[in-house]
Amino acid sequence: MRRSPTNNARIALTVNGETKELLFAPNKTLLEVLREDLGLTGTKHGCELGECGACAVLLNGRPVLSCLVLALECDGRQVETIEGLADDARLHPLQEAFADCGAAQCGYCTPGFLVTAKALLDERPNATRGEITEALSGNLCRCTGYIQIFEAVEEAAAKMGAKESK
Numbered sequence: 085m086r087r088s089p090t091n092n093a094r095i096a097l098t099v100n101g102e103t104k105e106l107l108f109a110p111n112k113t114l115l116e117v118l119r120e121d122l123g124l125t126g127t128k129h130g131c132e133l134g135e136c137g138a139c140a141v142l143l144n145g146r147p148v149l150s151c152l153v154l155a156l157e158c159d160g161r162q163v164e165t166i167e168g169l170a171d172d173a174r175l176h177p178l179q180e181a182f183a184d185c186g187a188a189q190c191g192y193c194t195p196g197f198l199v200t201a202k203a204l205l206d207e208r209p210n211a212t213r214g215e216i217t218e219a220l221s222g223n224l225c226r227c228t229g230y231i232q233i234f235e236a237v238e239e240a241a242a243k244m245g246a247k248e249s250k
Contacts, residue, residue: 093108095160097160097161099165100168110156112154114158115150126166126195127139127150128192129151130192130193134151135224138224141165142163142165146203147199164202166199169198178198178202186228187233190227193226197225205244209244210245220233
């Protein structure tokens with residue numbers, strides 16, 4: 085991190101595979117920088133207390149609550165948001181499964197669930213229902229009742245496993 089003459093912070097990080105150099109107020113959270121400075125509004129602004137999971141993103145492949153991470157801490161790191169999940173025009177298998185299983189109702193919590201589930205399946209492709217439940221326990225949903233979300237993650241894991249075995 086470098087300071088600019090205006091007391092703004094300057095960092096370089098990789099967001100969804102693209103290197104970005106940013107200049108911003110040093111007290112901004114990663115969530116604020118993603119939404120306000122980069123226009124990546126898929127990451128949702130929820131509770132600002134780290135309790136709802138709506139702002140979850142992947143930081144060096146690990147899920148973090150972007151409302152609790154100062155953007156300054158991300159210098160030289162990799163961030164993946166919901167916008168980076170799809171591959172070109174193809175949805176990620178998790179996104180497809182969420183749609184197929186009715187796991188997205190109002191959709192506000194969905195980006196946080198998706199990136200958190202992606203981190204889980206990247207680490208444990210054959211995650212059990214218990215592991216899925218535990219991994220997603222920091223994400224709150226007021227609409228679905230969670231069963232469809234768990235089923236969607238299981239369906240995506242099965243599809244991803246079938247693709248890898250071909």
